Amino acid sequence: MAQDSLFSSDPVPAGSHPRLVLRLIQQDKMPLWVLLLAAIVGILAGLVCGLFESGVSWVIAQRGLLLADRPWWQLLLMGFAISALLGMVGYFLTHTFAPEAGGSGIPEIEGAMEDLRPVRWWRVLPVKFFGGICTLSSGMVLGREGPSVQIGGNVGKMVADLFRLPKEHGHALLAAGAAGGLAAAFNAPLAGILFVMEEMRPQFRYSFLAIKAVAISAVMATLTLQNMKGQHPVIALPHYDAPALKALWLFLFMGAAFGVLGFVFNKLVLACQDGYLALHQNKRHRFVAIGMLVAGTFGVLSLFVPSVTGGGTDLIPQLMDGGYAMATLFVIFSVRLVATLVCFCSGAPGGVFAPTLALGTLFGLVFGYIFHAAFPDLGIEPGAFAIAGMGALFAATVRAPVTGIVLVTEMTDNYQLILPMMITTIGATIVAQWLGGRPLYSQILERTLRMAERLRLADTSKAG
Incomplete structure (x- = not known):
């Protein structure tokens, strides 16, 4: 009986060689x-x-x-x-x-x-x-x-x-x-x-x-x-020097605050999605009408207050110029937080990646100004905290700290800030996990599966 095993010690009949060669080619290719x-x-x-x-x-x-x-x-x-x-x-x-x-x-x-x-x-x-x-x-x-x-x-x-x-x-x-x-x-x-x-x-x-x-x-x-x-970073920002070692504890403190923010943000996203569902009840005319109202409102805001609209990647370089007072930054952050929830949770085909990066930049910049005023001897650059904040909010919401570090580094070309970004993102992830937070996309998937099951059961009951 011919042996098909490639590891058999028995001699293989000559007639079976073409079949073995064919298998080798298929497995290899x-x-x-x-x-x-x-x-x-x-x-x-x-x-x-x-x-x-x-x-x-x-x-x-x-x-x-x-x-x-x-x-x-x-x-x-x-x-x-x-x-x-x-x-x-x-x-x-x-x-x-x-x-x-x-x-x-x-x-x-x-x-x-x-x-x-x-x-x-x-x-x-x-x-x-x-x-x-x-x-x-x-x-x-x-x-x-x-x-x-x-x-x-x-x-x-x-x-x-x-x-x-x-x-x-x-x-x-x-x-x-x-x-x-x-x-x-x-x-x-x-x-x-x-x-x-x-x-x-x-x-x-x-x-x-x-x-x-x-x-x-x-x-x-x-x-x-x-x-x-072209070969250029997505966000063109200045290259900041690495902060002094004695200032790194501030990044850990900021990371803890980002962990709380990320935990709250995820809760708000799910609550806002449920609120939208209660409004439109998955009826097409309501869904489209509410979407038109949201899109039209933000279309007007984009003409008169552009800093609170759009994805945010164009806003981030403007924030680093130092032309905004700390109080103004906090107001923009608060408005954009609400705007992100309103737009993303509406069911529009669009993501939350860039908006969270902008929120992280704003929140980190506020911390940077506070630390700069409180510890003038440390030579802190507020922009360094803003860049670390971009990765921190991403890590706290999505729960992917390594990706957040590498993503922000590649986007901004600030490789010298890897260590403070690591401290901030790890701190944010640990605090978010300690509070009981879970990855945003996993929670959205679970919600989608529950809704799909409800629709299936509803269709089954109607058919019955």
Whole structure:
């Protein structure tokens, strides 16, 4: 009887050699094929996310041209109408064709990696792309980073389906696409890799092949984006000197405050989502009407008070110029905190990544001014606390401290602040965990699963 085992000590009949050679070729080529597809996923994710960013910028520019040199009353009316129209398109597309495209989309990718949520890429990709462009360009406080992760993950699933990969390799490409999307959104390849391996660690199916696929996708997505947008950090900030060792305890103190803030923020997000659900009751006309009102309101605010609208990445460099008093910074922080909750929890296709980075910058800058006034001998630069705060709030809400450190470092090019950022983010994570906080995206996923189950039971009872 011919032996198929490659490790058998018995002689193998000559006739079985072609079959063994074929098996060797198939076993050897599949990993290489998956890695090649991961590179294609990264290129596609970088291309689509780059076009997504360009689309948002183009619509904002066209909106500005339409409103240029208008009297205040026309600005008020036209600003509201244009943004409300953009909001209507985004909310309608989401509710009608792909409800899973609402919000950041990261919980959906996490659910898909656990086989708990479907990935309907043929619906999500166009809805997230065009709907996200509309809502983000309306002036709402939303970020493009979460949508980029969902877009990248859906691109990975699309490629896996088109090439009919086995389930295990399909999960690897799903994760690879998510990493590529984040890397392209922030121009931060290492952060994209770490985000999948740290924040998505309960869902990510670890294998050497999957890790390589994630890394290749993140690199290719970044290269694609840099070819489109250039090789420069997402946020152009000054390079700050590393603080003195005797000042590092202040970063730990600030980190503890960020832990409390992150814990409260996560609670507010879930409560606000429940409040919106009570208002619109998942009825399309209510959902779209409320979205239009929110988008129109922030469209007007973006014309008269731009510092409290938008994703926040353009605001952060302005904050570092020192042109804002501490009281003004605190007011902007408070208003943007409410605005982030109102916009993100409304179900619009947009993320909370960039808004939380802006909140962290504002909160950290307030601490920096306080410490600068209280300890003048330490030579503290308030901007260093602002940069550390960016990573701290991310770590406290998402509970991914290493990703937060690397992400902010890559985004701002302030590598000399790694140590104070580590102290701040670890302090924030420990305090948030001590208070009983849990990762934001995991809580949103659990809420989504509960709502899906309720809808299923309601449909079953109606059918019965």
